Amino acid sequence: MDRRTPFMVLPLAALAASPACYAVQYLSVEQAQAVMFPDTILTAAPLTLTDAQKQEIEQRSGMKVRQTTLKRWRAANGGYFVLDQVLGKHEFITYAVALDSTGAVRQVEILDFRETHGDEVRRAAWRNQFTGKTSRDTLRINEDIQNISGATLSCVHITDGIRRLLITHDVAIR
Numbered sequence: 001m002d003r004r005t006p007f008m009v010l011p012l013a014a015l016a017a018s019p020a021c022y023a024v025q026y027l028s029v030e031q032a033q034a035v036m037f038p039d040t041i042l043t044a045a046p047l048t049l050t051d052a053q054k055q056e057i058e059q060r061s062g063m064k065v066r067q068t069t070l071k072r073w074r075a076a077n078g079g080y081f082v083l084d085q086v087l088g089k090h091e092f093i094t095y096a097v098a099l100d101s102t103g104a105v106r107q108v109e110i111l112d113f114r115e116t117h118g119d120e121v122r123r124a125a126w127r128n129q130f131t132g133k134t135s136r137d138t139l140r141i142n143e144d145i146q147n148i149s150g151a152t153l154s155c156v157h158i159t160d161g162i163r164r165l166l167i168t169h170d171v172a173i174r
Helices: 005-017 029-036 051-061 124-130 152-173
Strands: 042-044 069-075 080-087 092-099 105-113
Touching: 029 080, 029 092, 029 105, 051 152, 069 152, 080 152, 092 152, 105 124, 105 152
Parallel strands: none
Antiparallel strands: 042 069, 069 080, 080 092, 092 105
16 A cells, blocks of 8 residues: 555545535526516616715614625616625525515515525525515514524524615615
8 A cells, every 4th residue: 555545535535524515596687687576677776885874784784784885776666676695604695685666675585595504595485574574674583584493594694684785775775
């Protein structure tokens, strides 16, 4: 046996013991827009937050604003399609929120999920809990949004992200 063999086995053993990773794209941005705003023209309307707006959003939401430019589109009916990302356990989860003209949630869709666990947040029953929620709602797990066992971090972080987006709408758009 070659003396190098044990050193070659260790990296292979570590690789075999590492958790499986996968990424699933459920919807493209265009597909999500068509699902959330069927037969509606959407116009790109990116929003750049001022320092004062960022501070107010962070204070009211309890969340750090990582990006000061918001990816959003305005619907012909006055609503908005907003694209965002939150960190799951290790990887980013990309999701979209459709808001009506009053700033209430119409729909939530998961576009990309890159974690090995927690993809149950894609279930319609869980996402539908956000329908009708506004910046005046608490949006907290186990208060007005139910948790999913085994997907706790995904549930918490998506809920936090949606709360941040609703407060962003209230502060910077309304």
